[in-house]
Amino acid sequence: MGHIEPVTPRPELKMWEALNLALDRAMAEDDAVFILGEDVGLYGGSYRVTQGLYAKYGEWRVRDAPISENSFTGLGVGAALVGGRPVIEIMTVNFAYLALDAIINMAAKIRYMSGGQFRVPLVVRMPGGVARQLAAQHSQRIEHALLNVPGLRIVCPATPQDAYWQLRQAIHEDDPIIFMEHELLYFDSGPFDPGAAPPPLHSGRILRDGKDVTLVAWSRMSRLALTAAEELGEEGIEAEVIDLRSLRPLDLPLLLESLRRTHRVLVVEEDCLFGGAGAEIAATLGERGFYELETPVGRLAGADVPTPYNDRLEAESIPQVSTIKARIRDLLKA
Amino acid sequence: MQRDLVKQLLYDMLLARHFEQAAAEQYQQGRIGGFLHLYPGEEAVAVGSLRAADPGDYVVTTYREHVHALVRGTPPEAVMAELFGRSGGCCGGYGGSMHLFDAQRRFLGGYAIVGETFPVAIGAAYWLAMNEEPDCVLCYFGDGAVNQGTFHESLNMAALWRLPVLFICENNHYQIGTEIHRHSAVVEVHKRACAYAMEGRRVDGMDVLAVYKATREALHHVRNGNGPYLLECDTYRYRGHSMADADAYRSAMEVAELKGRDPISLLRKRIREEGWLDSDECAALDAAARRVVADAVSFAEQSPPPEDLHAHVHARPLDLYSGAAR
Numbered sequence: 138m139g140h141i142e143p144v145t146p147r148p149e150l151k152m153w154e155a156l157n158l159a160l161d162r163a164m165a166e167d168d169a170v171f172i173l174g175e176d177v178g179l180y181g182g183s184y185r186v187t188q189g190l191y192a193k194y195g196e197w198r199v200r201d202a203p204i205s206e207n208s209f210t211g212l213g214v215g216a217a218l219v220g221g222r223p224v225i226e227i228m229t230v231n232f233a234y235l236a237l238d239a240i241i242n243m244a245a246k247i248r249y250m251s252g253g254q255f256r257v258p259l260v261v262r263m264p265g266g267v268a269r270q271l272a273a274q275h276s277q278r279i280e281h282a283l284l285n286v287p288g289l290r291i292v293c294p295a296t297p298q299d300a301y302w303q304l305r306q307a308i309h310e311d312d313p314i315i316f317m318e319h320e321l322l323y324f325d326s327g328p329f330d331p332g333a334a335p336p337p338l339h340s341g342r343i344l345r346d347g348k349d350v351t352l353v354a355w356s357r358m359s360r361l362a363l364t365a366a367e368e369l370g371e372e373g374i375e376a377e378v379i380d381l382r383s384l385r386p387l388d389l390p391l392l393l394e395s396l397r398r399t400h401r402v403l404v405v406e407e408d409c410l411f412g413g414a415g416a417e418i419a420a421t422l423g424e425r426g427f428y429e430l431e432t433p434v435g436r437l438a439g440a441d442v443p444t445p446y447n448d449r450l451e452a453e454s455i456p457q458v459s460t461i462k463a464r465i466r467d468l469l470k471a
Numbered sequence: 472m473q474r475d476l477v478k479q480l481l482y483d484m485l486l487a488r489h490f491e492q493a494a495a496e497q498y499q500q501g502r503i504g505g506f507l508h509l510y511p512g513e514e515a516v517a518v519g520s521l522r523a524a525d526p527g528d529y530v531v532t533t534y535r536e537h538v539h540a541l542v543r544g545t546p547p548e549a550v551m552a553e554l555f556g557r558s559g560g561c562c563g564g565y566g567g568s569m570h571l572f573d574a575q576r577r578f579l580g581g582y583a584i585v586g587e588t589f590p591v592a593i594g595a596a597y598w599l600a601m602n603e604e605p606d607c608v609l610c611y612f613g614d615g616a617v618n619q620g621t622f623h624e625s626l627n628m629a630a631l632w633r634l635p636v637l638f639i640c641e642n643n644h645y646q647i648g649t650e651i652h653r654h655s656a657v658v659e660v661h662k663r664a665c666a667y668a669m670e671g672r673r674v675d676g677m678d679v680l681a682v683y684k685a686t687r688e689a690l691h692h693v694r695n696g697n698g699p700y701l702l703e704c705d706t707y708r709y710r711g712h713s714m715a716d717a718d719a720y721r722s723a724m725e726v727a728e729l730k731g732r733d734p735i736s737l738l739r740k741r742i743r744e745e746g747w748l749d750s751d752e753c754a755a756l757d758a759a760a761r762r763v764v765a766d767a768v769s770f771a772e773q774s775p776p777p778e779d780l781h782a783h784v785h786a787r788p789l790d791l792y793s794g795a796a797r
């Protein structure tokens with residue numbers, strides 16, 4: 138066990154710094170934790186998340202991997218079966234598609250297939266989302282592909298504080314957990330208190346109270362939803378904003394509680410509309426919150442197109458503050 | 472050769488042969504469902520190699536793995552009950568024929584997606600190497616699996632980081648109905664080792680003593696920090712790929728010819744020649760194996776089915792619609 142330094146409280150931290158701190162603390166506390174991924178070591182991580190850890194913990198615990206996503210994610214599964222607590226970094230979600238066998242066929246099923254003999258304490262971190270003109274192959278989301286895989290848990294922090302808490306909590310769990318990060322959030326700063334008690338890993342959070350409509354979002358879209366709600370506040374529309382923080386499991390009690398106050402819901406999602414997480418949320422609210430709904434649950438989501446390179450089209454392909462506001466106004470008219 | 476070892480090897484192969492025969496019968500009677508891949512003809516590979524391993528070594532196998540589990544020490548009744556899908560099975564009926572696991576015996580599973588055994592094996596080996604533990608990982612796969620990307624990816628990583636893995640190819644010359652020269656540009660699997668600066672060799676997979684000896688040597692290499700090793704066992708399966716296979720892609724002559732090199736007959740012949748065991752001893756082993764298999768079948772028949780659909784999905788029960796409670 139390494140020497141655990143006390144974390145000095147810092148009022149503001151960037152997302153990547155919070156993740157870095159979470160990894161550092163987890164590794165100092167538990168020798169079973171190791172990191173493996175492309176350029177996580179000497180280079181320091183594509184988004185600086187693993188910066189400094191290679192020098193501190195050495196190459197066995199911070200391992201630079203060859204470009205072999207399926208096998209190195211599967212390596213994480215194998216190590217998890219025999220006592221390790223690997224944190225696999227997939228450079229971006231786009232490459233996680235090459236590791237779906239390891240994630241879906243192996244990590245998610247081994248506990249069940251083995252009749253509960255083996256646990257799979259594996260965290261797979263993956264930055265994703267639409268960033269800045271990275272074009273179709275580098276601007277994807279993966280929620281839809283993993284959302285209905287039994288055995289998986291999916292978390293999606295949007296703030297440095299949640300990123301720190303949720304990564305630490307995920308590493309402690311004995312299940313495979315997909316840890317979705319957003320490429321545009323790494324350098325955003327947010328308040329940070331390492332001593333504060335974290336909420337449960339899979340709970341949602343109300344970012345802003347409101348009585349007129351509930352905005353449900355996660356990852357970067359929760360930030361945009363909050364901005365949209367604040368701007369609408371100046372028009373006299375009071376939107377409640379929920380950051381889900383977790384997609385599987387889903388904090389349905391929180392959604393229903395908010396629905397009982399507002400009677401209207403808009404899901405804001407960056408992933409494509411068709412067959413996405415928003416569909417699950419809308420269907421479930423329709424089933425379990427039908428009599429509270431004033432209007433059908435609205436969904437504002439990514440366009441069903443490969444992400445275009447052109448910046449104007451790219452912006453048009455995902456929800457923006459302006460389009461969120463417009464949809465809310467429409468929803469309130471209905 | 473030690474007498475006790477020879478006795479063990481013969482018993483294991485007889486148990487394997489009778490067990491698979493019984494499984495085929497139970498399948499035909501409708502007591503075993505799904506896909507069933509049997510091992511007759513290939514017994515010398517699992518038996519010879521696993522008897523050469525230490526109890527601390529991890530084992531990762533494919534869906535054709537009943538015999539591997541048996542040799543590793545999983546009780547035959549627990550393997551048979553798993554094929555029956557019963558609660559007394561080694562996975563409580565949740566895994567089935569293709570997914571045998573036995574944590575107690577470091578048996579890391581049967582995997583039914585071709586090529587998955589490679590990453591699981593290097594993962595376990597990574598953990599062993601990181602912690603400087605003395606154990607190894609035995610990783611089994613068919614000739615068909617070597618064209619999967621994970622073969623290349625994983626052998627590269629294993630060699631790069633000198634991981635303690637023995638890769639054991641069960642080369643039965645067929646990928647279901649596609650013969651090796653029709654699926655691989657290079658049909659000598661062991662030659663692929665050189666692409667990763669790895670040691671590799673081929674052994675007669677019908678000769679259990681040769682497999683045993685080759686595995687001892689390979690494990691010695693791996694255990695002493697020399698990195699991974701690729702051992703190709705040249706073998707043959709008598710039955711179709713699975714019980715669903717009509718076996719129309721190869722000639723009866725070919726099968727008959729290979730049966731002439733039957734691993735059990737070869738060992739018996741050798742035993743006679745060397746005078747290791749007398750015929751009464753051999754007959755007693757055969758009778759004992761038959762008894763164990765018959766008992767395994769009756770155990771499986773009487774074992775109740777599993778009841779809890781939702782058990783074992785997560786570490787703790789998880790309601791997908793109540794995240795906050797977690």
Ligand SMILES: Cc1ncc(C[n+]2csc(CCOP(=O)(O)OP(=O)(O)O)c2C)c(N)n1
Binds near residue numbers: 535583586612613643
């Ligand atoms: C990824 C994948 N593709 C296809 C299959 C279907 N399949 C099952 S076994 C098999 C042949 C495998 O041949 P080999 O690796 O030589 O093993 P053997 O069955 O001969 O022991 C195929 C194609 C599969 N299970 N997984």
Ligand SMILES: [Mg+2]
Binds near residue numbers: 613615641643646647
């Ligand atoms: Mg084959």
